[in-house]
Amino acid sequence: MSLQQSTSLPVRTSKTTVAHPLAPLSAQEIHAASTLIRNQWPEKTDLQFKVLTLEEPAKAEMVPYLEAEFKGQSLPSIDRRVMIAYYIRKTRIQMLIFSIVNLSTSTVESNVRLGPNVHAAGDGEEILDIERLALEDEGVQAEIAKLQLPEGTAVVCDPWIYGSDGVGDDERMYQCFLYMRDPKNTDELDSNHYAFPLAISPVLSAVERKVIRIDMMPTGKDNTIKPTQPWKPVHANEYIPEAQTLRTDLKPLQVLQPEGASFSVTQEGTSQTLEWQKWSFRVGFNQREGMVLYNVRYDGRSVFYRLSLSDMSIPYGDPRHPFHKKAAFDLGDVGAGVMANDLKLGCDCLGSIQYLSGVLANDQGEAEDMPNVICVHEQDGGIGWKHTNYRTGRAAVVRNRELVLQSIITVANYEYILAFMFNQAGEMTYEVRATGILSTQPIDDGISVPWGTVVHPGVLATHHQHIFSLRVDPAIDGHSNRLVYDEAHAMPRSDFNPHGTGYYTEETVVSQSGGYDLNPDKNRTFKIQNANVLNPINHKPVAYKIHAPPFQKGIADKESFNYKRAEFSDRNIYAVKYRDGELYAGGRYTNQSRGGTGVRSWADRKDNIVDDDLVVFVQFGINHVPRIEDFPVMPCEIIKVSLKPVNFFDRNPALDVPPSTQEFNKSTLLSETHKQPTVEGIVGGGNDLCCKTTTGSKL
């Protein structure tokens, strides 16, 4: 059967209630969509579904819908569409097929083969199969045999996305890295194999699913390859608690909300809306981005149309074959949704927790439940604001309560803890915690190299970058927004500035789509404004400013595939005119990609973005130069991006937060001499100790 546009075949769909247009696909919808695709092909055609996810409605349809919804008016009807990318297995030259299925009409609206060098992400079934095939391969086993490992030693395979170097890499492949588990502890399946890297790297065809080459790694200071030698014993380096002598002096710390939490979740099918402290938004979850927030409002005012982590590039610094191809795009190459952990109460989340679950499609085009992929909770963020009138001694103080939506993803060795955080001052923060285990490789004894750190005897952790792209689709009091930046400049000396102390800020409008950089030396601050809505007091346009830490941009040179593929990695800010479907800063298909399909390319259109529907991609990152302290598992490295109101409100929006009092907070006074709490007369005691007594400074 040929591929064509708009083929239409009826399919049985259970006619249930109409899903919200932004609701993730339900299990029934996933089944219906894959069935529609299967029906395009002869029976028993073996399809491998790579993406099967909600095709979000065109914004032109969605904006009036959300407006009607907000106003309680009757809702326009919007067709449910599904975006599908799939292969036909066991075809010699696999071409990815991209389809749009309309569930409302039960039609396949589009079903087209994509061109060369367009490859889908890895999926769970495939990666586990590649692992098995690599280890079962006779050539690989022969190479492993040369190590003369102790009886019973387990060898472990981490399949890596192949990367791109333009050398014989048109076919979709996997580069596998091999490790072994501690031979002295063979029963421990959670023994840390990253402490025992091997120099054998099988390459497998993802299409034929077989080993096509075995690369040997250089382990010295240069790129010499040495024949496999018998393994020399080295001790283990475990992260699991039973391998440690644990601290015994940590006392429990519990977070209680005796009256429950301050947020409420409304479940509508697969979609959830959340309300908390004047904030409201809809939570989505998909295979690629994981958590997505839609229609983010504060006190009913529109702030963001859509927020999501768009992309992530992790290039490694070792230039030698095969390491030079270690350049992962964890979202595009695998997916933040599909890698999301099933979060556990008391382990991943402290306090009063509500979990949200997801449904994703597997390689068979069938639904898989993803339980507890997002935890929602409140946390105390320390003091929110305080002032003491030193004349009266009276202090007014409120605490900063935060709402956190957290998702944790495991990307083989690494973990990312991803969180959207909101506070009572109208601020939204996106936080990334990088943790997990360094991807390691073998290094000869006594060697030191400037592109990595020895973290264990014989183990090198190579320098690498983590460059993230947060996609901010703003709707600051509506969809006509602009990007501007402020800079602070010294005033020249003059009669007006006779002592050389004056300075001023100057605002520049970003007139067209492009990449833009921070400049801390000028305090350059990007703001998303609505120039049509002015602050009632100072008549400045309402705005949100972007706080993002500067970072070292992608280091690989501009001719490299790392640069070409990670189209977001070279600028702090990319701003583009909105187009439907342009969600992923590195392009829709990052696996072995060639570049030219991401945000840098979209920005090159040089669209007008002044007082238009624009989208801002905010980049941030870490150049991870490993410390030995990052092994065998790394303490979280935390990066935050914040969006904060600037002249959006008419005063501090957290002014109406109830004061912080002992009656409310029920803290405990520890005695001066030891650790025991003395609670008499304090817990549940009088109220408002801090706000009426003379508590000021000595001034």
Add this chain to the structure above:
Amino acid sequence: MSLQQSTSLPVRTSKTTVAHPLAPLSAQEIHAASTLIRNQWPEKTDLQFKVLTLEEPAKAEMVPYLEAEFKGQSLPSIDRRVMIAYYIRKTRIQMLIFSIVNLSTSTVESNVRLGPNVHAAGDGEEILDIERLALEDEGVQAEIAKLQLPEGTAVVCDPWIYGSDGVGDDERMYQCFLYMRDPKNTDELDSNHYAFPLAISPVLSAVERKVIRIDMMPTGKDNTIKPTQPWKPVHANEYIPEAQTLRTDLKPLQVLQPEGASFSVTQEGTSQTLEWQKWSFRVGFNQREGMVLYNVRYDGRSVFYRLSLSDMSIPYGDPRHPFHKKAAFDLGDVGAGVMANDLKLGCDCLGSIQYLSGVLANDQGEAEDMPNVICVHEQDGGIGWKHTNYRTGRAAVVRNRELVLQSIITVANYEYILAFMFNQAGEMTYEVRATGILSTQPIDDGISVPWGTVVHPGVLATHHQHIFSLRVDPAIDGHSNRLVYDEAHAMPRSDFNPHGTGYYTEETVVSQSGGYDLNPDKNRTFKIQNANVLNPINHKPVAYKIHAPPFQKGIADKESFNYKRAEFSDRNIYAVKYRDGELYAGGRYTNQSRGGTGVRSWADRKDNIVDDDLVVFVQFGINHVPRIEDFPVMPCEIIKVSLKPVNFFDRNPALDVPPSTQEFNKSTLLSETHKQPTVEGIVGGGNDLCCKTTTGSKL
């Protein structure tokens, strides 16, 4: 009586137990020291004590003492000395007198008049007196009368340190800013007067204590001064809770430690030592710096000799007289200790809290108790590290417990929340939260200026910078340390780097004292190393690295007094060879200072600082371009500086933190549909849910 070196007069001191050499002065010691000074002068000489604080022992004495103390050996005897700066009141030309008193020998070791343009800080007695005198002045009252304020309206005076412009400012003066309280709410003493700034600015002599001039402020776009006109009514803008319609939907969130906290405080006279999770240190408290930490060790290993906030510069951007002189040094001009709030349980601190109190000297040279100036508590810092083995589904996760020492200072309008934070991964973070109220000035209706933001009708908040200097006196495994920085560079293309992806780090040793800058584009990372102590695994020198956010340095030009005086404000890092007494980055006397006495000058000595006793000053800051959201009280703006181990340990030092389990953390599962907790079978239930079940990602 003449001033001379080493005059000696006996004085009665109560012979009690010997204080620790780093213990802050006790009330008895303060009395003894001021008595020794009084005895230098004829009876009834009216002394004004400005500084009376511990003169810390020479490091050459202190290091062997701490070593002996650590090893449990007999302790050398170190004399207790006091640093005193004082004036003789009612003298026409006041000269500051600097004395060193030896309490152990009851001698005045030095007592010398300092030169011109050396002025002491403001003190509580003086500032309150200046307020009163300004408002009582007939000329000021006549000017206020022109405003024709409603009957009963209170006028409020904020005395400001005079600043420096070199124009007739040899004498010590105060520049006062006047405000009024809401005339419609005259009984409310905590009405926010910063919403009603007046254009009248009396200047007072601090020596003669009288008004010497009344400056009128420009209120338009230029520096035209207009005659005082009758006040035009404008509404109030209050921050106190009873003036708000408070949110009613915030549920309590309590932090409980049923077994007490994990830290212990040992009180020794006025000094406290603290132990927590392998960390130990001594806590000091003085008038200038507030909290000081000494002898900071991890698991017995020396990390820092001394940590403190050294200085702070807050220059304002309005170049017009008298605003151009708004350039505060809150620590040197007043003092973080003397301005420290009396912290209240449940208001300023959440959880299980221990308070530390201080004793400071007042203008009479007598002790004043400073209760609860530091709160100590633990907090949950989110996940510390996590890894999920996707093959077994087993997750290992620990939370990051933090120890916080918090002090809050009120500097007239502003508040700073200052905290040292330690964690279980060997990291120390210094956090500043800027909050409180913007210092405001009047502005004509309908005017907008590029050096400030209108935050209320008729109220301008001028742009200003906050530049902080954290003094880090390191002792990384001893006192022979060096400062180095790493940069990451692209490798050139070559046979070794054929695809242009390689990068490497290069370490540069900072060979001599000087000022140095960050460079995010090169990932420049400063580290304090001990080159004599190598990591046992990778043979790198043990080190701590400095994480500090880049910021816009002082904007005022290099000929300005702002630049000359804030000797730390132009560089991210200053490194100097240690010298006793060089504690304050802006110099010992910042009030109306002329420069030349701070860290830039010390750095200019070009001392060798390689493998020597060096001190590092880490600068960080905010260019505060006010938003209307920062009024009438600003949501906390948070900045953090961290010091993190690099190859100091042989692996992740938080590896031995007990796993995060529900048994330990006792979280609560909220039901899916609403806010009520469902606790059955969860709280206090089975153990270790997260660590043994298959909970992995879908991969």
